Amino acid sequence: MSNQAKKVEFWNNQLIELHTYDKEIYMTQIMADVNDLFIIQRPVNNNNTFMPVTDGFPITVYFHDQQQGLCTFDSTICLYKNKLAVVRPAMDAIKKAHRRRFFRVPVETEVSLSTLPADNQEAEPYGTYVTHDLSGGGLSFLCPHKLEEGELVAGSLQLDTARSRKSIAFTGKIINNVKIRNKRYKVSLEFTEVKEAVRSDIIRFCNFKQIELRNKLRNYSLE
Known part of the structure; x- marks a missing residue:
């Protein structure tokens, strides 16, 4: 396991972006970490439209890590006890995002x-x-x-x-x-x-x- 992978941290209420293969972008939050799954809120895009979800739906996840900055990994969405979940990646599957991306954060200013x-x-x-x-x-x-x-x-x-x-x-x-x-x-x-x-x-x-x-x-x- 790389030193980078060891430093990556996930936490409840963390914001993550979900990107689909047709380049749609949705925002959600991690609500809990259960059985190698991240239970998430229903993802929504910038137009307040919910993400259409099927079990096993492939996605690319972007998130901000305090030490590494913007990071990414490939995963799938699944259903767990009637809740939406993202399959937690292996630590060595998490990569630092090198392409230019601007991560949206709920901020009141x-x-x-x-x-x-x-x-x-x-x-x-x-x-x-x-x-x-x-x-x-x-x-x-x-x-x-x-x-x-x-x-x-x-x-x-x-x-x-x-x-x-x-x-x-x-x-x-x-x-x-x-x-x-x-x-x-x-x-x-x-x-x-x-x-x-x-x-x-x-x-x-x-x-x-x-x-x-x-x-x-x-x-x-x-x-």
């Missing part, structure tokens, strides 16, 4: 948006919102109304931890609007212009939030 100003024109503010999730590639937030899909916007994102406060600027594009409860919309935004140093700050912030969640929950077990 402030984001302010405005129109992208044209020449000799001032930007018009859209408003300030609270993020629903965040990654190095973009974010989503809840909004009382739709925003125009495909529109470019200027934004400011607040990255606050117990040790630091930082506001970063970006340009993004509205990707889609998904209607959810209480007549609100989950609006997805993709970063189109962001300095790589700034993107690294965002990724570090997401990783910090993952570790923070792990440390809060590591002494609790969900059955």
